[in-house]
Amino acid sequence: MKSAPKSINELLSRATDIAGLTLAHVAELNHAPVPKDLKRDKGWVGQLIEAELGATAGSKAEQDFQEIGVELKTIPINQNGKPIETTFVTFCSLMPPFTASFEDSVVFKKIQRVLWVPIEGDRDIPVRDRRIGTPFLWQPDQNEFLLLKQDWEEIIELISLGKVETITARYGEVMQLRPKAANSKALTETIDEFGKIIQVNPRGFYLKTSFTSRILAKAFG
């Protein structure tokens, strides 16, 4: 287990040092076995990079590197450098009181500064052979901020009106609300249109691939 990086530069330096390496290489540095596939190890890549960069292990809220205000996100990319999967941001509370402004939301707190680490993710590449790409620091620009804010406000508005069950993943320009749970039988509380408490499948916010694709394109020109 590595110590936490003391500055953004130190974090960036560590991330840059592993660019170009395979997952097997980094796994060896961390004395970690490499799974054959990710079917039962969906978070393995993210946790490996966390360990390598010195993020605090375990489940805790807020950013990965709280002292320096950075969230770490690995992102699987294809041969063209485009994202293969959406990016999970955080759970969405479905019960009042609802956060009043996007600026105060957990979503914004998490993604106001992200260290993106692209990693080859095509399923025909064995996990051990997948290479780590060039990391980069990202903060939403004015346009990105507004798009995220609009989506967040629209989704929270519907939930506050008791209409969470009408929200599908098709909602949102750049950010969507989707199930996030052990399975479809998991339940959490929300309100219906009359304010009555009902049980629904838990939901989380995800960044759409079209949005993260633009972020990657901007970073790499």
Add this chain to the structure above:
DNA sequence: TGCTGATCATGC
């Protein structure tokens, strides 16, 4: 074949 809804592992 891209995308949405579903799912997996783990700690507490």
Add this chain to the structure above:
DNA sequence: GCATGATCAGCA
């Protein structure tokens, strides 16, 4: 169940 880390898988 919630929160961490995400990817799977089947259907339109």
